[in-house]
Amino acid sequence: MATLVTFHAHPDDECINTGGVMRKAADEGHRVVLVVATRGEVGEVPDGFLAEGEQLWQRRVEEQHAAADVLGVKRVEFLGYRDSGMMGEPTNDEPGTFWTASVEEAAQKLAAILREESADVLTVYDDNGGYGHPDHIQVHRVGVRAAELAGTPRVYQATGNSDHMRRGIEAAVEQGMMKAEDLPDFDEGTTYGKPEAELTGAVDVTAYLGHKRAAMRAHASQISEESFFLAMPEEGFAHAFGTEWFIREGQGPGITETDLMAGL
Template sequence: MATLVSFHAHPDDECIACGGVIRKAHENGHRVVLVVATRGELGEIPEGFLDDGEELWQRRVLETQASADILGVDRVEFLGYTDSGMMGEPTNDQPGTFWTADVEEAAAKLAAILTDENADVLTVYDDHGGYGHPDHIQVHRVGMRAAEIAGTPRVYQATINRDRALAGRREFDRQNGVETPELAEDFGTPESEITCAVDVTAYAEHKRRAMRAHGSQISEQSFFLAMPDEAFRFAFGTEWFIRAGQGPGITETDVLE
């Protein structure tokens, strides 16, 4: 049995980016630990969604545990930083945000978990956080350093396959006779730079159920839950990673084998 530690920025990131590999690891008998840097305090919610006196972070902690139960996570930990908001917002630089965290200090916290678990594999994000979110970028910085401190042997950087996203966008436009906005320059990674592609179509329903558990952020009308099953499998049925020193091209099809 191996141990996978999956490190994320906010509640709900875990099921979107790595829900398939997490569930696959669980079903293959491995131990899975989920670590979340923040409690997602700045998420947007409809008016009246929360109970009287309830804070958003409290709901999101409960949602994270519900998602973790669906995915088969054995342990959930929060590092205790606060949500930094989108890049360029004034909230980025407020005291206590993950974006302002000292990398060495935050890495030491994560390294302590990696060491305690004797982790075999750590997942983080790519160096631009998939789409430029400050907390996602910080996950990369902190996670890579934590792996060095703890001596974790294998680190996989979760990313978005930009080429596949572009192909999906073009097909959507063709089928619907529309022209959707261009992808941002910092959105995803070219497939030529990706080293690991994990087929998680067998766990697509678990991913979708885990997304549904994050009801404060992912409504039934959302992009994630409203799309047809076939489109969901295309968009989320493969999880993509970069592992330094591998390649060129995709040379791995799992993070634990």
């Protein structure tokens, strides 16, 4: 058996991007470790959601541990940086944010965990962080460097299949499963994921969609029942989240891997 370490920017990112491969690895007897760069301090919640005196980061840490239990995680670690907020926000450059952190310093912190765990596999994000969020981009930079420092043999960049996503949205609207006005606000020019031709890994996680939904629900401060993620019908959810997509340097062209833990 082997050890999978998944590195994410904020609580709730893990269930959306890699929740299926995490639970799959756990069910197959592998050790799963989750490392989160920030505590998600800049997330938004409705008025009255938090208890009097409760800080958002406290709630998000609790939610992260609950979701991790659903996904079979054996260890959760936070690197201690502050949420930078969306790209272009004033919070990006505040002291202590992950975006302003030294890549080398942060990589040393993550590499220490990779060495402790004798990690066989590490997941990070693609070079655009999936959709341009500064903390996600930094996860890519820090994660790739940490793997070099620790000698972690397999590094997978979790991403989205932009062609698959576009096809699913068009089909959902055409079939009346979704209304155009209910779809996420995809700002013009914003890139989500990578083109299908650039992907090298596709893992079928349909058997773990129940775990992904449950993990999302554990992050109630950020993912409400009315959200795009949980409000979509099962067929739409399966299309959107039933496959998790990756890029691994040295693989391809095309999809050459369907299991991150194969052979381990």
